[in-house]
Amino acid sequence: MADNKQVVADIDRSLYDFKDIENEKDFYRMEEGLTKETVLKVSEEKNDPEWMRDFRLQCLEHYENIKMPNWGPSIEGLDMARISSYVRHKSDMKGKWEDVPEEIKNTFEKLGIPQAERESLAGVGAQYDSELVYHNVKDEVAAQGVIYTDLESALHGEYADMIKEHFMKLVPPTDHKFAALHGAVWSGGSFVYVPKGVKVDIPLQSYFRLNAAGAGQFEHTLIIVDEGADLHFIEGCSAPKYNVANLHAGCVELYVGKNARLRYSTIENWSKNMYNLNTKRAVVEEGGIMEWVSGSFGSHTSYLYPMTILKGDGSKMEFTGITFAGKGQNLDTGAKVVHIGERTSSVISTKSISKDGGIGTYRSSVTIQKTAKKAKASVSCDSLMLDSISRADTIPAMDIRTNDADVGHEAKIGRISDEAVFYLMSRGITEEDAKAMIVSGFANPVSKELPLEYAVEMNNLIKLEMSGH
Amino acid sequence: MNTDLNMKVNVLPVFTYNFLHVNDSAINASDIEIEKLSSPKPKEVPQGVSLKSEVSFEEAGQIFRDNKERILSSTGVPGEPNGDTSARDKEQALRTGMGIDVDNLMNSLGVKADVYTVEEGVKVEKPIILSYDMQDGDGALSAHVIHARKNSEVTIIMDITSDNEAKGFLGLSTRILAEEGAKVTVVRSQLLGKEFVHFDDLGGACFEKGAIRVISLELGGKNVWTGCYTNLSEKESDFTSDMGYLRRGDHSLDINYVADHRGKKTNANMQFKGVLMEEAQKTLRFTIDFKNGSSGSAGDEQEDTLLLSQDVINRTMPIILCQEEDVDGRHGATIGQLGEDLLFYMQSRGIDEEEAKRIMIKARLESVARMIPDPELMQRVHYYIQNIV
Numbered sequence: 001m002a003d004n005k006q007v008v009a010d011i012d013r014s015l016y017d018f019k020d021i022e023n024e025k026d027f028y029r030m031e032e033g034l035t036k037e038t039v040l041k042v043s044e045e046k047n048d049p050e051w052m053r054d055f056r057l058q059c060l061e062h063y064e065n066i067k068m069p070n071w072g073p074s075i076e077g078l079d080m081a082r083i084s085s086y087v088r089h090k091s092d093m094k095g096k097w098e099d100v101p102e103e104i105k106n107t108f109e110k111l112g113i114p115q116a117e118r119e120s121l122a123g124v125g126a127q128y129d130s131e132l133v134y135h136n137v138k139d140e141v142a143a144q145g146v147i148y149t150d151l152e153s154a155l156h157g158e159y160a161d162m163i164k165e166h167f168m169k170l171v172p173p174t175d176h177k178f179a180a181l182h183g184a185v186w187s188g189g190s191f192v193y194v195p196k197g198v199k200v201d202i203p204l205q206s207y208f209r210l211n212a213a214g215a216g217q218f219e220h221t222l223i224i225v226d227e228g229a230d231l232h233f234i235e236g237c238s239a240p241k242y243n244v245a246n247l248h249a250g251c252v253e254l255y256v257g258k259n260a261r262l263r264y265s266t267i268e269n270w271s272k273n274m275y276n277l278n279t280k281r282a283v284v285e286e287g288g289i290m291e292w293v294s295g296s297f298g299s300h301t302s303y304l305y306p307m308t309i310l311k312g313d314g315s316k317m318e319f320t321g322i323t324f325a326g327k328g329q330n331l332d333t334g335a336k337v338v339h340i341g342e343r344t345s346s347v348i349s350t351k352s353i354s355k356d357g358g359i360g361t362y363r364s365s366v367t368i369q370k371t372a373k374k375a376k377a378s379v380s381c382d383s384l385m386l387d388s389i390s391r392a393d394t395i396p397a398m399d400i401r402t403n404d405a406d407v408g409h410e411a412k413i414g415r416i417s418d419e420a421v422f423y424l425m426s427r428g429i430t431e432e433d434a435k436a437m438i439v440s441g442f443a444n445p446v447s448k449e450l451p452l453e454y455a456v457e458m459n460n461l462i463k464l465e466m467s468g469h
Numbered sequence: 470m471n472t473d474l475n476m477k478v479n480v481l482p483v484f485t486y487n488f489l490h491v492n493d494s495a496i497n498a499s500d501i502e503i504e505k506l507s508s509p510k511p512k513e514v515p516q517g518v519s520l521k522s523e524v525s526f527e528e529a530g531q532i533f534r535d536n537k538e539r540i541l542s543s544t545g546v547p548g549e550p551n552g553d554t555s556a557r558d559k560e561q562a563l564r565t566g567m568g569i570d571v572d573n574l575m576n577s578l579g580v581k582a583d584v585y586t587v588e589e590g591v592k593v594e595k596p597i598i599l600s601y602d603m604q605d606g607d608g609a610l611s612a613h614v615i616h617a618r619k620n621s622e623v624t625i626i627m628d629i630t631s632d633n634e635a636k637g638f639l640g641l642s643t644r645i646l647a648e649e650g651a652k653v654t655v656v657r658s659q660l661l662g663k664e665f666v667h668f669d670d671l672g673g674a675c676f677e678k679g680a681i682r683v684i685s686l687e688l689g690g691k692n693v694w695t696g697c698y699t700n701l702s703e704k705e706s707d708f709t710s711d712m713g714y715l716r717r718g719d720h721s722l723d724i725n726y727v728a729d730h731r732g733k734k735t736n737a738n739m740q741f742k743g744v745l746m747e748e749a750q751k752t753l754r755f756t757i758d759f760k761n762g763s764s765g766s767a768g769d770e771q772e773d774t775l776l777l778s779q780d781v782i783n784r785t786m787p788i789i790l791c792q793e794e795d796v797d798g799r800h801g802a803t804i805g806q807l808g809e810d811l812l813f814y815m816q817s818r819g820i821d822e823e824e825a826k827r828i829m830i831k832a833r834l835e836s837v838a839r840m841i842p843d844p845e846l847m848q849r850v851h852y853y854i855q856n857i858v
Contacts, residue, residue: 072551403778406808
């Protein structure tokens with residue numbers, strides 16, 4: 001019987017695993033380790049305003065005082081003394097694709113980024129190691145008053161006060177150790193502002209590539225969608241694999257205004273030496289809608305739980321996520337939501353696939369505060385085990401502090417059902433195709449939420465090869 | 470003797486976010502007067518059952534230490550989940566829901582345990598009833614070991630009561646070994662006074678086709694902790710639990726139930742039905758843990774909680790840990806007030822909202838109370854519920 005067992009292939013990462021050698025002539029690389037001097041050096045490199053330099057130093061203090069988390073995957077393999085916090089190409093950020101340095105351009109060409117921009121995006125930002133190397137937004141979108149720029153430029157431009165008002169206010173550096181680390185050495189990332197009533201019909205996208213070995217990427221994404229506005233923002237991440245640990249401790253802060261809508265889609269395919277300790281958080285005002293679509297495929301170790309604060313009455317949140325944990329991966333993912341406003345609603349729906357010794361953990365929290373009268377929350381998490389050397393854990397939590405709320409929760413863990421395979425085979429479908437159909441069907445609720453080109457990418461990522469007899 | 474309680478109990482099998490404050494619970498009380506250190510005796514010990522009294526807590530646990538390798542055996546290669554806390558209770562003779570601090574308290578105060586042994590093949594028809602008739606000001610600790618040999622059957626009822634106004638402290642420990650084909654049922658009816666501090670710790674291990682069933686009603690007491698950890702060590706072993714609870718005033722209930730699936734084709738079913746009123750608080754942690762090697766096993770954990778006040782706090786942690794492909798694990802939770810559809814239906818039948826609430830409270834609690842195998846106690850619980858609603 002063992003010979004008949006279906007084999008689900010691991011994700012093919014060769015598309016992302018090419019390496020570009022970074023030489024000293026073209027690249028600046030800060031020495032490994034985290035000290036006051038390195039933080040000041042990053043601040044100097046980035047020409048920070050004074051308040052930001054002081055903020056970085058405060059964050060370093062928090063980082064040194066906050067303990068490592070006691071609850072998630074082990075991060076013992078991560079040694080900050082061996083991580084370089086800042087690596088950049090010596091050229092400046094470009095607004096024209098032709099001007100981007102050849103070796104970096106080649107990297108993004110291979111990943112299909114400029115093609116995607118031409119075909120289906122309103123604007124693109126591309127970050128290579130610690131700095132944005134390219135940023136562009138279509139004229140017609142810019143004409144609507146939409147701001148899409150790198151965060152450093154925004155810090156010195158007309159939106160400086162807006163940045164200061166919002167930067168790390170949703171995710172304070174005291175939140176956890178890696179939020180503090182992010183605050184100390186953040187670099188790169190995007191600032192988006194969508195003015196009142198403006199609906200951006202096609203998505204904006206940022207793509208993050210960490211090419212340097214033994215380096216950290218700490219980009220900060222700040223998006224403000226003003227009253228009645230509408231935006232879809234896509235984030236993609238990848239890196240080649242090295243034998244040393246890399247670190248991604250980014251931070252995403254999203255402000256969704258009254259009756260506004262923001263969809264934030266992520267396809268994360270970091271390499272398997274990456275520690276992905278990323279923090280994402282959104283606050284939603286009255287009548288606003290926050291939608292998360294999240295695919296986690298890469299990384300050695302992940303801590304990723306996008307959080308939504310439903311502050312305004314009638315605000316809504318939807319989280320749709322899939323995690324594929326393969327060999328050597330420990331992916332601890334999920335979502336958090338806090339209901340504060342009346343008639344707020346949240347729907348969390350996740351799928352997790354574990355195979356080849358991978359560890360997939362779904363972790364969540366739903367908090368319904370006393371003020372959240374008539375709140376509704378629904379959580380559904382399904383896990384599929386593809387063998388018995390893997391692990392699929394489900395660790396949800398609910399904290400409900402009013403009776404005037406409806407909370408439902410359901411979860412299932414299982415394998416591919418023999419009965420379903422038998423049924424499909426009785427309809428003339430081969431066993432391999434039947435199993436492939438079942439796994440595709442399992443992932444379908446997530447892939448249908450993605451833009452077409454990303455759905456195709458995701459389907460490629462979980463391309464399932466069956467071997468029969 | 471007066472003692473200070475400073476215990477960390479009901480530790481989750483895996484830690485999660487600290488901001489939720491659910492990773493464990495603390496029992497802190499100073500200057501508690503604990504006079505009784507032994508357990509009440511049944512009116513009669515049935516034939517085929519032997520009772521060994523006044524055994525030290527440590528010595529009573531020897532049966533579990535002797536079988537520890539077997540209890541913790543596995544045909545697979547168990548690995549650790551993220552945030553694993555199992556090392557904490559490793560030194561326990563038998564892992565329990567509330568954990569090692571209960572053992573330490575029992576040992577440090579010299580609690581004497583009663584050991585019930587049911588002989589091979591003996592099926593005890595009448596339940597063994599232990600009556601905890603607590604008085605105002607009482608402080609007591611009590612420990613039992615129930616050892617059901619091969620193919621035996623026994624039911625133990627713990628009838629825990631006091632006057633409604635009574636104040637005091639009662640701590641219980643029950644450890645169970647169900648050998649091959651043995652069936653042990655533990656019924657706990659807790660109707661303590663509204664100023665009582667109470668904990669009830671349970672640990673169990675089942676060999677092949679062994680079964681443990683726990684029926685609990687947590688209706689009284691001020692601050693109550695309860696935990697249950699069952700090792701389903703060998704194939705086709707079974708754990709079933711039904712709990713009904715009611716919390717009123719500023720009372721709290723803190724629960725930690727774990728089904729540890731090690732053997733093949735093991736089964737666990739945990740059902741919790743409860744009502745929270747006024748400013749009551751409840752934390753429910755329940756875990757199904759499919760260890761590697763537990764193929765063919767199934768686990769189901771369900772919660773149905775009715776919230777009847779704006780000031781209640783309800784925390785629920787329904788966990789499934791899984792390191793085995795061929796298992797079926799599921800959990801579900803329904804938490805909230807009476808649905809509008811149900812209220813509409815009731816009102817269309819001439820039942821007003823208050824009466825509808827009373828009916829739904831009774832329905833939840835009495836569905837568990839009906840499982841009590843002693844008619845007299847069942848009737849008393851029935852009256853108790855009637856009085857409350």
